[in-house]
Amino acid sequence: MSVSDWQTFISQTDKRMADLRTGIPGVTKGFHEVARSAIKPGVLDSKTKELIALAIGIAARCDGCLAYHSKAAAKYGASREEIMETIGVAVYMGGGPSMIYGAEALAAYDTFSGNRQDET
Numbered sequence: 001m002s003v004s005d006w007q008t009f010i011s012q013t014d015k016r017m018a019d020l021r022t023g024i025p026g027v028t029k030g031f032h033e034v035a036r037s038a039i040k041p042g043v044l045d046s047k048t049k050e051l052i053a054l055a056i057g058i059a060a061r062c063d064g065c066l067a068y069h070s071k072a073a074a075k076y077g078a079s080r081e082e083i084m085e086t087i088g089v090a091v092y093m094g095g096g097p098s099m100i101y102g103a104e105a106l107a108a109y110d111t112f113s114g115n116r117q118d119e120t
Contacts, residue, residue: 006111047076059094074113
């Protein structure tokens with residue numbers, strides 16, 4: 001899947017996740033706690049943890065992961081160069097499909113960081 005409008009994609013996904021929270025509140029509350037605890041600063045800072053999550057999302061070919069983790073990486077101050085290196089590691093681990101999803105992750109990051117490049 002190629003997402004052309006990351007803002008709309010994340011908005012739609014947020015709405016779908018809200019429906020899911022209503023249907024399975026215990027599971028979603030537990031998942032939220034896992035996510036919050038995993039990203040909380042420790043030996044690794046939150047930015048580094050979001051970059052790791054983004055790399056895994058690329059290798060796993062998860063559009064939602066690209067959206068949420070690129071947005072969070074931008075929020076935590078990740079630079080475009082850090083995103084590029086993260087994509088490089090994901091490609092190393094995930095091969096050709098990660099190249100395609102890496103390009104999508106970069107487009108998502110550019111959207112959420114305000115670093116918009118040519119989106120043709």
